[in-house]
Amino acid sequence: MPRIDVLTLFPRMLDGFLAESILGKGLQKDLLSVTVHDLRRWTTDKHRTADDRPFGGGAGMVMKPEPVFAAMEELQSEGCRRIYLTPDGAPFTSAVASALSRERHLILLSGHYEGIDQRIRERVIDLELSIGDYVLTNGTLAAAVVIDALCRFIPGVLGEENSLTHESFTGKLLDFPQYTRPAEFRGMSVPQVLLSGNHAEIEKWRAARALEKTRIVRPDLLK
Numbered sequence: 001m002p003r004i005d006v007l008t009l010f011p012r013m014l015d016g017f018l019a020e021s022i023l024g025k026g027l028q029k030d031l032l033s034v035t036v037h038d039l040r041r042w043t044t045d046k047h048r049t050a051d052d053r054p055f056g057g058g059a060g061m062v063m064k065p066e067p068v069f070a071a072m073e074e075l076q077s078e079g080c081r082r083i084y085l086t087p088d089g090a091p092f093t094s095a096v097a098s099a100l101s102r103e104r105h106l107i108l109l110s111g112h113y114e115g116i117d118q119r120i121r122e123r124v125i126d127l128e129l130s131i132g133d134y135v136l137t138n139g140t141l142a143a144a145v146v147i148d149a150l151c152r153f154i155p156g157v158l159g160e161e162n163s164l165t166h167e168s169f170t171g172k173l174l175d176f177p178q179y180t181r182p183a184e185f186r187g188m189s190v191p192q193v194l195l196s197g198n199h200a201e202i203e204k205w206r207a208a209r210a211l212e213k214t215r216i217v218r219p220d221l222l223k
């Protein structure tokens with residue numbers, strides 16, 4: 001069972017996330033474990049200080065090394081992967097999610113303020129990941145994104161009604177359009193082919209729509 005530890009200054013941000021939907025069920029079934037830790041637990045002063053002013057001046061605050069080193073030293077295990085979520089990390093993709101789902105133990109570190117002391121990155125981080133080209137106020141949601149995407153690759157987490165087979169990014173193409181009942185809604189009809197029962201034609205139609213969508217929205221995926 002993959003074990004995931006999350007280190008954050010905002011543990012309550014993940015309360016609802018961990019209780020709901022497919023991930024919530026996966027946790028209940030012990031298909032993975034996620035433990036969220038308040039980084040301030042490893043602070044030692046009475047104000048529970050986790051940040052300080054940057055050397056060299058400049059705006060904002062930087063997360064201090066001591067609590068993060070202490071937390072890593074307590075939580076890490078042989079062969080675990082220690083990951084820092086950061087906008088200047090490598091892109092987090094479906095392929096990375098799939099690879100991470102096969103790891104035994106992950107520690108996800110969420111930053112805040114202006115980021116974290118560089119010595120943390122050099123000594124106690126194995127991998128740096130960005131969930132996209134934008135800047136969040138802190139990395140807790142980024143950790144949630146990583147957990148949500150990787151849990152889908154853990155055998156048994158997706159029920160029968162949910163499948164990875166035709167998903168965007170599973171192959172080279174984005175997903176095709178989906179329809180459900182009613183077949184007519186406010187003057188809009190479901191494409192006839194989907195009602196035909198002809199599976200070969202349906203597959204052909206879906207492949208063509210997926211290709212069309214990918215060409216328009218993400219031509220880079222076709223290169």
Ligand SMILES: C[S@@+](CC[C@H](N)C(=O)[O-])C[C@H]1O[C@@H](n2cnc3c(N)ncnc32)[C@H](O)[C@@H]1O
Pocket residue numbers: 084085086087088109110111112113114115116129130131132133134135136137138139140142
């Ligand atoms: C305000 S950001 C720090 C941004 C940093 N000064 C920079 O420009 O790269 C605070 C924290 O949010 C998280 N974060 C923000 N954007 C992110 C992204 N796109 N992917 C992953 N983590 C992100 C990181 O943990 C980061 O330490």
